[in-house]
Amino acid sequence: MIHLQNINKYIDSRFQRVFILKEIELTIEQGDFVTLMGPSGVGKSTLLNIIGLLDEDYEGEYTFEGKSIKAMKDRQRSALHKSEFGYIFQAYHLIDELTVYENIETPLLYRNVSSAERKSIIAELLDRFNMVAKKDLFPEQLSGGQQQLVGVARAIAGKPKVLLADEPTGNLHSAQAKEIMEVFQELNREGTTIIQATHSRENADYGHRLIEMMDGKIYQEVSI
Amino acid sequence: MWKNYFTISIRNLAKRKLYAGINILGLTIAIVSFLAISLYIYHEWNYDKMYSGHDRIYKVNQEFSSGGEGQMVSTSPSALVPAVLEDIPEVETGTVIFDISIFSTVLISGEELSVEESKFAYADHNFFNVFDFGLLEGSPESALAEPNQLVLTETTARRYFGDSRGTVGKTLKVESGEYTVSAVMEDFPSNSHLDFDFLASFKSHRHGREPEWSPSNYYSYIKLTQGADPAGLNPKMEQLVEKYLGETQRNYNFQTAMHLQPVTDIHLRGDGLQGVKPGSDIKYIYIFGIVAILLIFIGIINYVNLATAEATERNKEVGLRKVMGAERGQLFNQFISESFILSAFGVVFSLALLALMGYKFEEISGVPMQIGLLFTPWGIGFLLVLLLMVALLAGMYPAVILSGMDPLKALGKKTKLGGGAWLRKSLVVIQFFISIGLLIATMIVKQQLDYMQSVNLGYDKEQLISINTHHKMMETIPSLKSELTRKGLASSASLAADMPIYIKGGYAIQAGFDNTKEISITGYAVDADVVRTIGAEIIAGNDFTEQDINRNTAFETGEELNIILNESAVRELGWTPEEAVGKKVQAGTPARVKAVVGDFYFNSLHHKVGPLMIFIDQGQTNLLLVRLAKGNPSEHLANLEETWKRLVPDRPFNYRFVDQEYAQLYQSEARVGTIFSLFAGIAVVIACMGLFGLVSYVALRRTREISIRKVLGASGSDVLKLLSADFFVLLALSAGLAVAFGLWFSGQWLSGFANRAVIPLWIYPAAILVVALISFLTIGYRTVTVFVRRPAETLKDD
Incomplete structure (x- = not known):
């Protein structure tokens, strides 16, 4: 499904070239649950951004379902981004001005989903994450774990094929983290491809593949 | 989708009350001024277009x-x-x-x-x-x-x-x-x-x-x-x-x-021709049109400035939405809907304000505010177009900037919007320029108006009243005149065809050998006492006496008519005042120059003093000019009325003060002056609100920096300097432009007057100083509010 070939990303300073990603070769199949691990600054987030079509400033070949990303027009790329990817952030990044319900609704609005359909999708998600009672609250009224649940709900509302999660549990304590990871596992079982970046070995255990990164390179891959 | 844009916009605005408040207030004031001027122009523009076949x-x-x-x-x-x-x-x-x-x-x-x-x-x-x-x-x-x-x-x-x-x-x-x-x-x-x-x-x-x-x-x-x-x-x-x-x-x-x-x-291009009503001038319509557009621009500039400044605060939201799949167009729509809402508030509040305050503007402009016109289909169309224009002009640039942000950068640490700063600065320059320029223009207009009210007219218009007379009461006039002076109510009184402020009769006189030299001249029909009554000055020869005959008698008997010429007439005929006395001229009838009177302004100050001939002809007069004696004028007037009622019981006592009538002559100029100062003031207020908003954002964004500086020992004035330095560079730039505009404007405006005030140079620094001072206070206030925050509080986040 996702095929990365010789991906390089670097910053040129006056005397030297600093690589953020170097010679990345990676293939991810549909239904994979991949964990990117490694210390801070190793390039995990950058790699996620490239995969998620948020960063176009790199060298190398990226194909998604056989189609070359670089060859696509902006419009196609943005359509692909909209339909296939969902994002979850470490700092949740909910919109403060919107209620739980409206936060989940936002991606659906941008996908031109009809009002009736939106209602049923959101109702289903709220139900699934036990947040029906909280649907009219604003993010600041929720605990971190609950906020991240909203983040997850929002990410999967558009029914993406790929879920990208950058340190999804970094701001949570262990019980909350466990809950989120169990949700991930369940989503994966239902067929969603998940790629997460994390420091935590425990989180990695929920996935199938563990890719360890070091200095912008893939250091080794472990199957779980 | 739009419904969602609107809910989000309203919540955003509710959250940023200062921002929304300044914007709405600015837009409201700008729009209400625009509407008032539009109604004014509409009224004037449609003068005499109500008759069918008016063309x-x-x-x-x-x-x-x-x-x-x-x-x-x-x-x-x-x-x-x-x-x-x-x-x-x-x-x-x-x-x-x-x-x-x-x-x-x-x-x-x-x-x-x-x-x-x-x-x-x-x-x-x-x-x-x-x-x-x-x-x-x-x-x-x-x-x-x-x-x-x-x-x-x-x-x-x-x-x-x-x-x-x-x-x-x-x-x-x-x-x-x-x-x-x-x-x-x-x-x-x-x-x-x-x-x-x-x-x-x-x-x-x-x-x-x-x-x-x-x-x-x-x-x-x-x-x-x-x-x-x-x-x-x-x-x-x-x-x-x-x-x-x-x-x-x-x-x-x-x-x-x-x-x-x-x-x-007739009304707008009458060129000062006398009419049933005093006319206006198409020039004023253009000037007010420009002022109206400038005011709207100042309001819009406020919005653009604040919205782009605020963009730095909203980059996270924009980034998130993009990551969730928002397309640029969708974000653009959202920000436009925000400006649309603010503009709509502006329009609605303006209408309310106009309904409440319209009568004030009516008093100032002398034109009825037909607010009802705005609720006709055309009026509503006009309002909608206005709303759309303002919303688009105001919202366009911020929407482009915000929707164009790179999501990755936006989600990262706070970013600064480099490109916006340049535009913001130019807009601030424009605002300052308009404010200072309008202030300077106002002061120039005022200088000329004051000059016209205070200029030495060559006669004394104070304490001079004019009473309507009627030809049927001519026999009573001499006894009335002597009664007034005898009782000490008036120092002098004279019959006249017009008040000296505006003498209308057109004549021609010929002079020289065979009467070859001819000039057009204004004629003033009076009785023998006019020169002392109005307080003009005889510079050669002797004033009229009771023995001088009137023009009618001269016509009938062929006797020589004694006339008094003014300096200009004498000069045009090629004489000095001394030479002129005793010269014979042809003024419809043979006449002799008995005296020369110093030039006095007997016409609008738009024109130079022309030649004037004063002659005795009670038959043409319909006013009695009375120079009130020293003392309490109202007491004199009461006694005057009582005397009048006794001597002329069948005519009402109807008087006017000449100086008030004089002021009336310049009513349209005075109105322009007042309207001008009103809107110049408004422009400064809106511009300063924009400045306040802008400084607030700069101060908030630099809160952390200010706190660090404070920890390092910076004083309040250091911080003030830090925050105001930028603005004062912009102010200086605008001031330069405004002075150039003022010089141009004073040339333009004064060219309409034959008698011009000398515009003192101090008005330029004065206007700049006023705006600078208000700006400084605005910045100062904002600095203090930021400065008093405890560093421990502002620094703990990072």
């Missing part, structure tokens, strides 16, 4: 010349229109109006009310064919057809009879004649150049029954047939003048030309 109606003005420069007058002979109707087939109809109030007031007596009326005119039977005003009662064909008919306006009818209905057939006494009310018409609209309370049938007047080619005291209007070319009428007019006046012209050595003036030009 075919022309006023006939007359140009006299006798050698020298021609003199244009707005009146013409009563025989003109009948002759035109007979001789020129392209003229469909025409009417003659005789505005008697040029000469004197008219005493109207009803059963209960007896008033000295000034809005009284005679009009011939075609009046309603040319000006199709609506009649509430009576028929337009017969209303002015017979002698002693009287048409009242609705208000007048109510004033005299308590009710406008059922007044037809009732009678009123006009002076001593009995008139029957033949019709009641709607009141003259405020934007018709005609404005009367009474229209009497012209047949009631001698010149209406027997049209004559002299005198020229009447307003003539003609309406052309459909498709007739007004320019093609000129040769026919010339032929007509030749046919009826040719011989007289050659005998008396003068030329007359008739000029057609579109009725819709």
Whole structure:
């Protein structure tokens, strides 16, 4: 499904070239649950951004379902981004001005989903994450774990094929983290491809593949 | 989708109250000013467009010349229109109006009310064919057809009879004649150049029954047939003048030309020609139009400035939305909807404000605020277009900036928007420029107005009153005059045809061997006491005495008429004042220069002092000028009235202060001045609100920096310097531009006046200083609020 070939990303300073990603070769199949691990600054987030079509400033070949990303027009790329990817952030990044319900609704609005359909999708998600009672609250009224649940709900509302999660549990304590990871596992079982970046070995255990990164390179891959 | 945009926008605005408040207030003030000026311009622009076929109606003005420069007058002979109707087939109809109030007031007596009326005119039977005003009662064909008919306006009818209905057939006494009310018409609209309370049938007047080619005291209007070319009428007019006046012209050595003036030009392009109402000037319409647009721009600039400054605060939201799949167009729509909401608030509040405060503007501008016009389909369309324009102009740039942000950068640490800063700075420069420029313009206008009020006119207009007289009371005048001086109420009094502020009579005199040198001259008919009464100065020769004969006697007996010339007349005739005394001239009748009086302004200050001839002719006078004695004027006036009532029991005591009338002359200029200062003030206020908002954002964004500086020992004034330095560079730049504009404007504005104030240079730094000071206070206030926050609080986040 996702095929990365010789991906390089670097910053040129006056005397030297600093690589953020170097010679990345990676293939991810549909239904994979991949964990990117490694210390801070190793390039995990950058790699996620490239995969998620948020960063176009790199060298190398990226194909998604056989189609070359670089060859696509902006419009196609943005359509692909909209339909296939969902994002979850470490700092949740909910919109403060919107209620739980409206936060989940936002991606659906941008996908031109009809009002009736939106209602049923959101109702289903709220139900699934036990947040029906909280649907009219604003993010600041929720605990971190609950906020991240909203983040997850929002990410999967558009029914993406790929879920990208950058340190999804970094701001949570262990019980909350466990809950989120169990949700991930369940989503994966239902067929969603998940790629997460994390420091935590425990989180990695929920996935199938563990890719360890070091200095912008893939250091080794472990199957779980 | 749009519904969602709107909910989000409203919540965003509710959260950023300061931001929303400043924007709405700024837009409201800008829009309300714009609407008020628009209504004003609409009113003025539509002057005299309410008559059907108004584009075919022309006023006939007359140009006299006798050698020298021609003199244009707005009146013409009563025989003109009948002759035109007979001789020129392209003229469909025409009417003659005789505005008697040029000469004197008219005493109207009803059963209960007896008033000295000034809005009284005679009009011939075609009046309603040319000006199709609506009649509430009576028929337009017969209303002015017979002698002693009287048409009242609705208000007048109510004033005299308590009710406008059922007044037809009732009678009123006009002076001593009995008139029957033949019709009641709607009141003259405020934007018709005609404005009367009474229209009497012209047949009631001698010149209406027997049209004559002299005198020229009447307003003539003609309406052309459909498709007739007004320019093609000129040769026919010339032929007509030749046919009826040719011989007289050659005998008396003068030329007359008739000029057609579109009725819709009378108000705005009247060139100072006398009319029923004082006219305005198209120049003012343009100036106000520009001011209105400038004000809207200042409001919009506020919005753009604040919104782009605020963009730095909202980048996270934008980034998130993009990551969730928002397309640029969708985000653009969201931000536009925000500006749309703010503008809509602006429009709604403006309408409310206009409804509440409109009467104030009415007082200032003298033009009714027809707010109802804004709720007609056209008005609503206008408001919607305005709303759309403001929302788009204001929202476009911020929306482009915000929707174009890179999501990755936006989600990262706080970013600065580099490109926006440049634009923001230019916009601030424009705002400052407009504010300072308008202030400078206001001060220039004021300087000229003050100059006109304080200039030495060459006579003394203070403590001088003018009382209406009537030719029937001429015998009483000498005893009245001596009574006034004897009782110590007046130091002097004199009959006169006009107040010295505006003398109208046009004459020509010839001088030199064989009377070869001829000049046009203004004539002032008075009695012997006028020079001392108005306080003018004799610079050569001797003032009139009671022994000097009047012009009529001179005509009849052929005796020499003594006249007084002013300095300008003497200069134009090529004499010094001393030489002039005793010189013989031809002034319709043989005359001798008895004295020379120093130049005084007897005309609008728009014009230079021209030649003036003063002669005695009580028959032409209709005013008694009275120089009040020293002491309490109101006491004198009370005694004066009592004396008057005793000596002239049948005429009401009706007086005006000459200095107040003088101020009236410059009413339209004074209004321009007031309106100008009002909107200049408003511009400064809006601009400073924008500045306040902008400084607030800068201060908030730099809160952390300020706190660190404070920890390191910076004082409040250091921080103030830090925050204001940028703005003062911009202010200096704008000030330079504004001064250049001011210099240009003063040239433009003053070119309309023959007598100009010297504009002192201090007004430039003064205007700049005012704006600088207000800006400084604004920045200072904001700095203090940031500075007093505890560093421990502001720094702990990071």
